[in-house]
Amino acid sequence: MSERRTAVVTGGGSGIGRSISLRLAEDGFAVAVLDLNEESAAQVADEIGRKGHEAVAFGGVDVSDRARVDEAVEEVRKVLGGPVSVLVNNAGVARTEGFLKITDEWWDRIMAVNLSGPFYFCQAVVPDMKEAGWGRIVNISSSSAQSGQPYMTHYVASKAGLIGFTKALALELGPSGITVNTIPPGFVDTPMLRASEQRGLLGGSVDHHAELTPVRRPGRPEDIAAACSFLVSEEAGYVTGQVIGVNGGRNT
Numbered sequence: 001m002s003e004r005r006t007a008v009v010t011g012g013g014s015g016i017g018r019s020i021s022l023r024l025a026e027d028g029f030a031v032a033v034l035d036l037n038e039e040s041a042a043q044v045a046d047e048i049g050r051k052g053h054e055a056v057a058f059g060g061v062d063v064s065d066r067a068r069v070d071e072a073v074e075e076v077r078k079v080l081g082g083p084v085s086v087l088v089n090n091a092g093v094a095r096t097e098g099f100l101k102i103t104d105e106w107w108d109r110i111m112a113v114n115l116s117g118p119f120y121f122c123q124a125v126v127p128d129m130k131e132a133g134w135g136r137i138v139n140i141s142s143s144s145a146q147s148g149q150p151y152m153t154h155y156v157a158s159k160a161g162l163i164g165f166t167k168a169l170a171l172e173l174g175p176s177g178i179t180v181n182t183i184p185p186g187f188v189d190t191p192m193l194r195a196s197e198q199r200g201l202l203g204g205s206v207d208h209h210a211e212l213t214p215v216r217r218p219g220r221p222e223d224i225a226a227a228c229s230f231l232v233s234e235e236a237g238y239v240t241g242q243v244i245g246v247n248g249g250r251n252t
């Protein structure tokens with residue numbers, strides 16, 4: 001394994017991605033905080049820097065743009081000074097609408113961000129990992145792909161695709177010392193969840209759903225970050241191709 005470990009976190013400017021960025025920096029990784037949103041990526045990198053850890057923001061990176069992804073990964077190598085050894089594909093978009101109302105544009109957009117984005121990023125960083133003989137990839141999917149979720153057919157299909165992608169890639173990359181796992185979060189208190197609550201799309205408030213959750217609280221972004229921290233660690237080398245649910249018992 002290379003001495004200096006660089007971790008790339010997509011969608012690192014908000015919610016779950018922000019917590020994963022903070023946690024991996026605390027774990028000793030030099031973190032590339034990538035996001036479409038320049039301001040939020042910069043804020044998270046600053047926050048990490050103020051805590052005495054290392055992070056650089058890469059804003060304006062749309063994960064669905066292959067050329068931009070390749071360019072961003074090249075910038076990460078230059079700025080952080082080494083190959084990428086950890087990739088967390090976290091950026092995602094969600095929409096709620098009846099099946100017959102889904103337009104081709106939204107179907108394509110959701111697939112492009114949630115499924116093609118991880119494909120582009122994996123192709124961009126796997127050569128570094130193969131050369132090092134070590135790598136860790138974590139894909140953030142969704143518990144909705146395990147349970148199904150009405151009015152989210154496009155989103156659920158994209159996340160189910162990401163679970164299949166994870167399993168297939170894990171088998172192919174295992175011999176190269178690279179693990180690939182997925183965390184399907186469920187009901188985590190982030191700006192994405194609160195936006196759904198505000199728009200009346202949750203079928204009840206966050207508090208109401210917390211009551212129905214076996215552990216009686218919504219998930220925290222830190223819950224996902226903790227699982228991710230383990231999956232990218234040295235000691236998780238025998239864990240690959242797995243779906244590690246972090247959902248308060250909502251899906252078992």
Ligand code: NAP
Pocket residue numbers: 010011012013014015016017034035036037040061062063064090091092093094113140141142143144184185186187188189190191192193
């Ligand atoms: P969030 O707060 O909305 O954060 C998502 C981040 O991804 C935002 O910073 C967003 O930037 C960025 N992003 C969106 N599209 C992008 C693109 N094309 N390229 C690069 N960055 C992009 O959401 P979250 O709840 O933390 O979700 C993180 C991941 O967990 C997502 O993949 C989501 O599907 C998954 N997830 C969340 C939950 C939950 O309960 N919260 C449950 C299941 C799965 P902008 O601010 O510019 O949009």
